[in-house]
Amino acid sequence: MSTTPLAAKKRxxxxxxxxxxxxxxxxxxxxxxxxxxxxxxxxxxxVARRAGAGKTTIYRWYPTKADLFIAIYTAERTTxxxxxxxxxxxxDLEQYTTSLWRFWASHPAGxxxxxxxxxxxxxxxxxAALRDRFLxxxxxxxxxxxxxxxxxxxxRLEDIDGKLPLWVGFSWFHLLTGDLHREDGIRxxxxxxxxxxxxxxx
Numbered sequence: 001m002s003t004t005p006l007a008a009k010k011r012x013x014x015x016x017x018x019x020x021x022x023x024x025x026x027x028x029x030x031x032x033x034x035x036x037x038x039x040x041x042x043x044x045x046x047v048a049r050r051a052g053a054g055k056t057t058i059y060r061w062y063p064t065k066a067d068l069f070i071a072i073y074t075a076e077r078t079t080x081x082x083x084x085x086x087x088x089x090x091x092d093l094e095q096y097t098t099s100l101w102r103f104w105a106s107h108p109a110g111x112x113x114x115x116x117x118x119x120x121x122x123x124x125x126x127x128a129a130l131r132d133r134f135l136x137x138x139x140x141x142x143x144x145x146x147x148x149x150x151x152x153x154x155x156r157l158e159d160i161d162g163k164l165p166l167w168v169g170f171s172w173f174h175l176l177t178g179d180l181h182r183e184d185g186i187r188x189x190x191x192x193x194x195x196x197x198x199x200x201x202x
Contacts, residue, residue, distance in 0.1 A: 025051040026048075027075065029046075029047045029050035029051035030042070030047045034072060034109065039113075042112070066129035066130065066134075070116075070137075073109045073113060074137065074138070077103060077138070080103045081103050082099065083144065084145075087152070089145065089148075089154045092148075093145060096141065097190060098186055101180045101186075105180040114175060114176060117172070139164050146160045146164070149194070163193055163195075170193070
């Protein structure tokens with residue numbers, strides 16, 4: 001009687017519920033593949049093969065390649081980037097942005113994020129994932145910093161929605177141009193975003 005090695009057996013989900021074992025295997029395989037081949041070489045087919053999971057199962061959980069990447073990115077970024085609470089908006093923004101840039105520069109997820117942004121310019125699915133899922137979730141930390149600052153009277157609550165795109169634009173400009181080493185300009189930019197007077201920037 002032939003047997004199939006455990007590593008090669010196809011994992012199955014539990015009805016309509018997610019199997020924790022299968023999901024963990026899928027995310028581990030996806031993280032490994034991103035590290036090896038980047039976003040361009042990332043595919044659900046290969047993730048399914050490495051995880052021993054069915055493609056239909058993965059697509060049920062993550063409708064697009066972009067959604068699967070977002071899940072990996074979120075888990076990794078949460079591990080490496082902490083949200084500060086210094087009691088000062090400029091200090092919080094500087095510390096958070098510096099930590100995020102270092103994560104982007106040192107982790108495969110940073111380069112892969114550039115790939116997602118590029119794909120979003122050509123496919124509606126990637127654009128929807130980036131605009132409707134990635135950005136709201138991944139700007140939540142900065143929104144929290146701004147909201148806390150508003151409670152302290154440092155900024156106006158009604159200005160937060162306008163400040164968020166300024167922070168995203170500044171950070172993504174440096175990400176997309178491979179210019180993440182220029183940390184010396186972060187504090188000044190964060191002070192401008194926060195709307196602080198020039199003499200309070202340093």
